[in-house]
Amino acid sequence: MKKIEHIGIAVNSIETSNSLFEKLLGTPCYKEEEVASEGVKTSFFMTGPNKIELLEATKEDSPIAKFLAKKGEGIHHIAFEVEDIVAEIARLKEEGFTIINEIPKKGADNKLVAFVHPKTTNGVLIELCQEIV
Numbered sequence: 001m002k003k004i005e006h007i008g009i010a011v012n013s014i015e016t017s018n019s020l021f022e023k024l025l026g027t028p029c030y031k032e033e034e035v036a037s038e039g040v041k042t043s044f045f046m047t048g049p050n051k052i053e054l055l056e057a058t059k060e061d062s063p064i065a066k067f068l069a070k071k072g073e074g075i076h077h078i079a080f081e082v083e084d085i086v087a088e089i090a091r092l093k094e095e096g097f098t099i100i101n102e103i104p105k106k107g108a109d110n111k112l113v114a115f116v117h118p119k120t121t122n123g124v125l126i127e128l129c130q131e132i133v
């Protein structure tokens with residue numbers, strides 16, 4: 001793992017939360033993107049070197065919809081930048097972690113992504129992100 005790539009925050013409404021985070025961070029959202037395969041729309045903020053990702057569910061069976069129904073708005077996942085996502089998945093499996101999607105999938109912000117099950121990470125959903133070059 002190289003560095004934290006972003007913190008994912010589940011919100012009920014991107015529109016409402018964009019203006020809240022613009023006030024909080026003192027910077028506007030720099031990008032909005034829908035990832036239909038995940039049933040989410042996202043918006044991104046940069047605060048210095050750190051990235052915040054807001055996530056709103058776009059369909060009932062989205063992981064974000066389920067999370068919001070169960071836990072309400074709040075931190076959803078921590079994403080780490082990795083050099084080689086396939087090698088990282090193999091390493092984590094070897095270490096006994098449960099990878100939710102063993103085949104990397106297209107995420108937001110031009111990344112290949114995979115997720116590590118929170119049941120094997122002390123309750124924190126972990127996302128692996130590799131830049132698509």
Ligand SMILES: CC[C@H](C(=O)O)C(=O)SCCNC(=O)CCNC(=O)[C@H](O)C(C)(C)COP(=O)(O)OP(=O)(O)OC[C@H]1O[C@@H](n2cnc3c(N)ncnc32)[C@H](O)[C@@H]1OP(=O)(O)O
Nearest residue numbers: 008035038063066067076100107108113115118123124125
């Ligand atoms: C890809 C676009 C964008 C990007 O950065 O590129 C994203 O980040 S998309 C983010 C949304 N997509 C995902 O989260 C995909 C991975 N997540 C999943 O596959 C599911 O959410 C999963 C498997 C983590 C949970 O799904 P499940 O159907 O099993 O839901 P349950 O409510 O039954 O959860 C089981 C168990 O896990 C706990 N849980 C669920 N979500 C989280 C979470 N975000 N953080 C911590 N724990 C979580 C949940 O509370 C249940 O625990 P229990 O003790 O049984 O209550």
Ligand SMILES: [Co+2]
Nearest residue numbers: 008053079127
């Ligand atoms: Co994410």
